[in-house]
């Protein structure tokens with residue numbers, strides 16, 4: 048199912064009793080964060096919030112703010128039109144099984160073709176809701192970023208940040224599109240930062256424009272079908288178009304429309320489009336920002352985005368999220384990605400049973416993976432494989448467990464880890480790139496990573512003491528006691 052608009056999705060959340068409407072004025076400066084953070088810290092992710100009267104320096108904004116709209120398992124699934132994320136994971140699996148690939152590269156190309164065939168190809172339109180109001184700065188519009196209810200998230204942030212933008216760029220050589228979520232610090236009415244980190248596709252496109260010394264057209268969308276927002280965060284390989292992927296997950300082709308001041312295309316039903324360009328070589332201090340690591344990321348140099356126009360719906364809703372000490376909304380977005388792409392991991396590593404990136408590890412810090420172990424040192428093979436796959440390269444700690452361990456139960460994982468490991472024997476350290484936001488490495492962007500083999504050890508691994516058995520009750524006794532407790536009403 049696809050949504051006609053971001054408001055359509057918000058109405059759906061309301062119908063599901065997953066939304067709280069707040070009609071009191073609430074400040075975009077810190078206050079929305081505090082209310083949203085309390086929801087995000089509620090077990091299961093709390094509710095989505097719609098601030099009907101957000102204020103900007105005391106003035107009520109004409110645009111409501113929606114936040115935490117994907118911040119629970121249920122809302123995340125509904126955001127891409129599903130009751131459960133597993134439906135789409137299953138479809139990915141079917142595509143891969145239709146003609147089992149022999150390599151990861153072939154797997155991705157198969158997925159691309161499969162996704163393309165499942166009526167995911169975008170269509171092109173010449174009019175749409177995102178053009179209901181057009182503010183072009185070259186013809187004197189004085190509408191600006193100051194008119195949007197952009198949040199000042201945390202007390203020590205360097206300014207206001209657009210926190211849920213989808214950033215559209217093109218590879219100048221191949222023409223391939225990319226959509227990524229990169230936060231944007233507001234510098235003034237028409238200028239923002241562009242926080243694409245060095246490993247991301249936006250940065251790679253940017254580098255090619257710098258080398259060609261050509262201004263880089265960039266368009267940023269806010270709102271519309273939440274499938275676009277999710278697709279922009281998904282760890283797709285470079286070259287797999289997020290718009291194709293969004294069309295596939297929502298089972299409806301995306302309608303694209305040309306920008307007013309560049310020839311980039313964006314979905315016609317989004318709430319706001321910020322059009323503009325990034326100038327080759329121009330960098331500006333960005334940050335600090337209360338980040339998803341739970342810490343303020345320090346000031347660093349990033350490209351600058353100059354706006355040339357804003358187009359929008361008449362009744363636009365401004366989408367936002369906050370990041371900070373976990374768990375936050377992005378945990379549910381990341382978990383959905385892990386579930387959807389688990390079939391791809393399993394294709395490459397058939398021994399993988401399940402995988403979890405617990406909230407405490409903020410995606411890249413901690414990975415739990417369970418495997419069906421057959422041969423010595425298989426746990427190490429899996430770690431090394433994962434460290435070589437896309438954004439999994441950032442994983443600081445990978446813990447490999449036996450197939451009967453529930454990796455989504457951190458307490459069970461810690462029990463296995465403590466009980467099953469000899470620290471020196473069962474760990475390995477490697478060198479790999481680190482997430483740019485990671486403040487722990489001595490130098491940014493690279494460092495050491497640790498793998499822990501918490502699986503049972505085999506005699507063929509030199510363990511000849513006979514691995515003990517886990518203490519478990521008999522199934523027969525369990526069944527009998529189930530009956531008894533039911534009878535006793537316990």
Ligand SMILES: Cc1cc2nc3c(=O)[nH]c(=O)nc-3n(C[C@H](O)[C@H](O)[C@H](O)COP(=O)(O)O)c2cc1C
Nearest residue numbers: 227228229230242243244247248249280281282377
């Ligand atoms: C709420 C949120 C904020 C994010 N902010 C950034 C950011 O500022 N910079 C960045 O490089 N990645 C950020 N990411 C992660 C990227 O969106 C993610 O790595 C995505 O897969 C990148 O797409 P790409 O491979 O097309 O570049 C953010 C993710 C989320 C969920």
Ligand SMILES: [Mn+2]
Nearest residue numbers: 225226248283
């Ligand atoms: Mn991408």
